[in-house]
Amino acid sequence: MRNRERVLNLSLALFNQQGIAHVSTLQITTELEISPGNLYYHFRNKEDIAKALVQEFDQAVSRMRSEFSHQVNTLDDYPAFLLSLMTLLAQYRFVLRDLETLVLGEPDLKRCFGHLYNSLKALNQAMFDHLNHLDALSIEKEDQRFLADNSLMIAIGWINQLSMVNNTDEHTLILRQGVSRLVALVQPYLKLT
Amino acid sequence: MRNRERVLNLSLALFNQQGIAHVSTLQITTELEISPGNLYYHFRNKEDIAKALVQEFDQAVSRMRSEFSHQVNTLDDYPAFLLSLMTLLAQYRFVLRDLETLVLGEPDLKRCFGHLYNSLKALNQAMFDHLNHLDALSIEKEDQRFLADNSLMIAIGWINQLSMVNNTDEHTLILRQGVSRLVALVQPYLKLT
Amino acid sequence: MRNRERVLNLSLALFNQQGIAHVSTLQITTELEISPGNLYYHFRNKEDIAKALVQEFDQAVSRMRSEFSHQVNTLDDYPAFLLSLMTLLAQYRFVLRDLETLVLGEPDLKRCFGHLYNSLKALNQAMFDHLNHLDALSIEKEDQRFLADNSLMIAIGWINQLSMVNNTDEHTLILRQGVSRLVALVQPYLKLT
Amino acid sequence: MRNRERVLNLSLALFNQQGIAHVSTLQITTELEISPGNLYYHFRNKEDIAKALVQEFDQAVSRMRSEFSHQVNTLDDYPAFLLSLMTLLAQYRFVLRDLETLVLGEPDLKRCFGHLYNSLKALNQAMFDHLNHLDALSIEKEDQRFLADNSLMIAIGWINQLSMVNNTDEHTLILRQGVSRLVALVQPYLKLT
DNA sequence: AATGAATGAGGGTTCATTCAT
DNA sequence: GATGAATGAACCCTCATTCAT
Incomplete structure (x- = not known):
């Protein structure tokens, strides 16, 4: 349940910096050092x-x-x-x-x-x-x-x-x-x- | 020289409707019935x-x-x-x-x-x-x-x-x-x- | 031991409807309201x-x-x-x-x-x-x-x-x-x- | 226009051998030594x-x-x-x-x-x-x-x-x-x- | 028996752009 | 000026499976 919040926090920062479209899910998962699948476990897309x-x-x-x-x-x-x-x-x-x-x-x-x-x-x-x-x-x-x-x-x-x-x-x-x-x-x- | 203006006109309309990012060059060329190469002859990108x-x-x-x-x-x-x-x-x-x-x-x-x-x-x-x-x-x-x-x-x-x-x-x-x-x-x- | 049979029953129904390949293990576990791990406790794969x-x-x-x-x-x-x-x-x-x-x-x-x-x-x-x-x-x-x-x-x-x-x-x-x-x-x- | 037929020929062979679902587009393009984009130029999906x-x-x-x-x-x-x-x-x-x-x-x-x-x-x-x-x-x-x-x-x-x-x-x-x-x-x- | 978060390989697809003709 | 086949990097997402608890 920790990772869900980490994704939200980082995503907020990245979205603010670069805009939703320019932030890739891979970027998020890589920076958090989690697997892509993990992100999609917590969020549908x-x-x-x-x-x-x-x-x-x-x-x-x-x-x-x-x-x-x-x-x-x-x-x-x-x-x-x-x-x-x-x-x-x-x-x-x-x-x-x-x-x-x-x-x-x-x-x-x-x-x-x-x-x-x-x-x-x-x-x-x-x-x-x-x-x-x-x-x-x-x-x-x-x-x-x-x-x-x-x-x-x-x-x-x-x-x-x-x-x-x-x-x-x-x-x-x-x-x-x-x-x-x-x-x-x-x-x-x-x-x- | 005609096509350059046609690209500009259509692009303006499409950009307004959908935003730059959601308009693909292929969409522009297809709707104008010109080739992708033609667009790139008139515009660098x-x-x-x-x-x-x-x-x-x-x-x-x-x-x-x-x-x-x-x-x-x-x-x-x-x-x-x-x-x-x-x-x-x-x-x-x-x-x-x-x-x-x-x-x-x-x-x-x-x-x-x-x-x-x-x-x-x-x-x-x-x-x-x-x-x-x-x-x-x-x-x-x-x-x-x-x-x-x-x-x-x-x-x-x-x-x-x-x-x-x-x-x-x-x-x-x-x-x-x-x-x-x-x-x-x-x-x-x-x-x- | 109950869940093993429930998995079999539901799987049979789903396999018949959609084919093995189009039924995911997650679909089975979700519909049965059991965990994925539980399924893999009863079946190797x-x-x-x-x-x-x-x-x-x-x-x-x-x-x-x-x-x-x-x-x-x-x-x-x-x-x-x-x-x-x-x-x-x-x-x-x-x-x-x-x-x-x-x-x-x-x-x-x-x-x-x-x-x-x-x-x-x-x-x-x-x-x-x-x-x-x-x-x-x-x-x-x-x-x-x-x-x-x-x-x-x-x-x-x-x-x-x-x-x-x-x-x-x-x-x-x-x-x-x-x-x-x-x-x-x-x-x-x-x-x- | 050559590649279109090559894709069709190879796909037919692979589909017969492995079934549509088990043939990936990457497999097709790799075996034909063409780019993935090329396949999608000739076919929508x-x-x-x-x-x-x-x-x-x-x-x-x-x-x-x-x-x-x-x-x-x-x-x-x-x-x-x-x-x-x-x-x-x-x-x-x-x-x-x-x-x-x-x-x-x-x-x-x-x-x-x-x-x-x-x-x-x-x-x-x-x-x-x-x-x-x-x-x-x-x-x-x-x-x-x-x-x-x-x-x-x-x-x-x-x-x-x-x-x-x-x-x-x-x-x-x-x-x-x-x-x-x-x-x-x-x-x-x-x-x- | 059971949970559920986590993994990671793999797949389909898009698209800006190039270049030989 | 113009064509259109070709490129390739990038992206979103799925899912069988594992494992610590």
């Missing part, structure tokens, strides 16, 4: 590994959704929460980057992708609802929807910037820049107190 | 086709950049311009979607991608500079940079939405939705007149 | 299962051989006996169908196949000898040998027809058709009384 | 090779059907014709032996098999019709149908005997024995002249 990771991701997003109403009590908590969200997205960035697979992949994997996207949207919407509740924002219903859409896309877009940079040291810098943009997005709607 | 398309795209972006200061004279012209820009991005959407290739591709193709991204950023920046000049926006320098970044990401993000929908009829609808979000992004900074 | 079934079959044939001189007392008993024989062959039809394994299998399994074929031939020969004894046939020695050969091949050939039909309801029909042909084969040699 | 051979076989059977009414003018010509037919069947004996593939194969290959079987049945029926026409047989309609069925099964059954013998020298002997049985089958219905 390569997509099955991706599916498991997407589901892990999905659960983490859902967990974050249920936690954040406790963590964010004033507007000052918002940036810190965004950073932890962005950090999570960065951890599974191969998912957000690989639309090709999303479009053309097996229906099974496609469904998982779809579910994850909905989780992300839901989290985003809930976030703005909460901020509204805290009486931190002054914004109309329609505008809030647009804001939520834009917010998600900027978050994803900024995560994708990570993939263009090999140097891991710059990653935290980029994440902070992303957070800045997301904060700036809300700026105009802040309620003056 | 598959990436070479992609490169040519990226450059086409890049030039179209640059052309748009030089045109838009004539086309946009008041804020009312902005949405129409955005729509034509989005339409262009949609035409070459495989480029904006396929970060995998950008990350792992040959340095040659990578450079072309990079140049295109810079062109897009430049166009975006220039757009906001122009709007500022027209005295339509009231915005600080720093905020303007953030706005430009966000604007580009939302545009790209919305283009990627296209790829998740097979129905081509919905495409124009999605493009309009994208424009709405981009307009909404600027809304808070409009100068009241 | 997959062929060993087949061998056991062939031997079961062989014994059933031999038993039938010793019984039939009691069961067939007049020519009128012949069709009923043929039907019970055909039913037995149908039960183990994977054996009669799979000449590939016979040709290329391990010598051990090959020997079992060979022994079974001899049992079948012997049963057939004995059948005609008996009919002759009953004074039901008028046939020369040489013709009788040919008749026995032909009879066996038609029986096997008709059993193989079963495998081409998925619908189990038709099986009894096909068996009856086979019996008809076998009876027709003897028709010309009946003694007029 | 391994079954495609088998399909081509079955169709070859089918055509040969059909050709024989149209020829035999010229070749068989008296009953004395019958054995010679049977021998040439048996020789043809022997040439493609892997087809008649491999019911496993017939049962479980792709629908495409299955259809080809089915067509071939019909051709064989048609040839057989036509044969007996012709003999009847020549006024060589005295047989009733119903009996003739049974005779035709039995004849085909004996022919196939005897061809399968070939596969159990490695020594190629014995093959002609076995073929002759098969012919003898087939002739013996008709014996009882000969018209006395």
Whole structure:
């Protein structure tokens, strides 16, 4: 049962670096020093590994959704929460980057992708609802929807910037820049107190 | 010389539909009813086709950049311009979607991608500079940079939405939705007149 | 000791449906909800299962051989006996169908196949000898040998027809058709009384 | 275009010796000293090779059907014709032996098999019709149908005997024995002249 | 008797690319 | 400009079998 997790861990790292398509099952098994058959004992095929990771991701997003109403009590908590969200997205960035697979992949994997996207949207919407509740924002219903859409896309877009940079040291810098943009997005709607 | 263009045209369509990696050179040659050798007479390799398309795209972006200061004279012209820009991005959407290739591709193709991204950023920046000049926006320098970044990401993000929908009829609808979000992004900074 | 029989029973069913080569040991163990190791505790390898079934079959044939001189007392008993024989062959039809394994299998399994074929031939020969004894046939020695050969091949050939039909309801029909042909084969040699 | 035929020739030999399933594409390409890709340039997959051979076989059977009414003018010509037919069947004996593939194969290959079987049945029926026409047989309609069925099964059954013998020298002997049985089958219905 | 993770050889197939004509 | 047969490396995956527990 150990090897299953080792495969997941390594696959996550390799998928993030190179993309699902460019990671071969042989590469995974060779680096882990296990037999190809062992990988296929734990997973039906390569997509099955991706599916498991997407589901892990999905659960983490859902967990974050249920936690954040406790963590964010004033507007000052918002940036810190965004950073932890962005950090999570960065951890599974191969998912957000690989639309090709999303479009053309097996229906099974496609469904998982779809579910994850909905989780992300839901989290985003809930976030703005909460901020509204805290009486931190002054914004109309329609505008809030647009804001939520834009917010998600900027978050994803900024995560994708990570993939263009090999140097891991710059990653935290980029994440902070992303957070800045997301904060700036809300700026105009802040309620003056 | 005819076949070169036919390859480019079909490749663009197929790349948009399926992604570079999922389009084989054999598929291209078969659909065009030409020989594989013929394709390789016109292009050094598959990436070479992609490169040519990226450059086409890049030039179209640059052309748009030089045109838009004539086309946009008041804020009312902005949405129409955005729509034509989005339409262009949609035409070459495989480029904006396929970060995998950008990350792992040959340095040659990578450079072309990079140049295109810079062109897009430049166009975006220039757009906001122009709007500022027209005295339509009231915005600080720093905020303007953030706005430009966000604007580009939302545009790209919305283009990627296209790829998740097979129905081509919905495409124009999605493009309009994208424009709405981009307009909404600027809304808070409009100068009241 | 229970599981050994369960493996044999399921294997027989699966071998008949799909052929030895297309049934994996994993399929057997999964359907029985036992571990692969358990299967290999009871059988040295997959062929060993087949061998056991062939031997079961062989014994059933031999038993039938010793019984039939009691069961067939007049020519009128012949069709009923043929039907019970055909039913037995149908039960183990994977054996009669799979000449590939016979040709290329391990010598051990090959020997079992060979022994079974001899049992079948012997049963057939004995059948005609008996009919002759009953004074039901008028046939020369040489013709009788040919008749026995032909009879066996038609029986096997008709059993193989079963495998081409998925619908189990038709099986009894096909068996009856086979019996008809076998009876027709003897028709010309009946003694007029 | 040469290699296509070489693949077909060698595959026929290997399929007859070892059965489709036990012949690997690598074995074929290695023995022919061509690349695996070359084989897949000429054939879509391994079954495609088998399909081509079955169709070859089918055509040969059909050709024989149209020829035999010229070749068989008296009953004395019958054995010679049977021998040439048996020789043809022997040439493609892997087809008649491999019911496993017939049962479980792709629908495409299955259809080809089915067509071939019909051709064989048609040839057989036509044969007996012709003999009847020549006024060589005295047989009733119903009996003739049974005779035709039995004849085909004996022919196939005897061809399968070939596969159990490695020594190629014995093959002609076995073929002759098969012919003898087939002739013996008709014996009882000969018209006395 | 039984488990189940692990092995590893082997097989079918794809595809970008070359090159003689 | 164009053809199309040929290459060969690479990949995904299967499955009979083993063995420590």
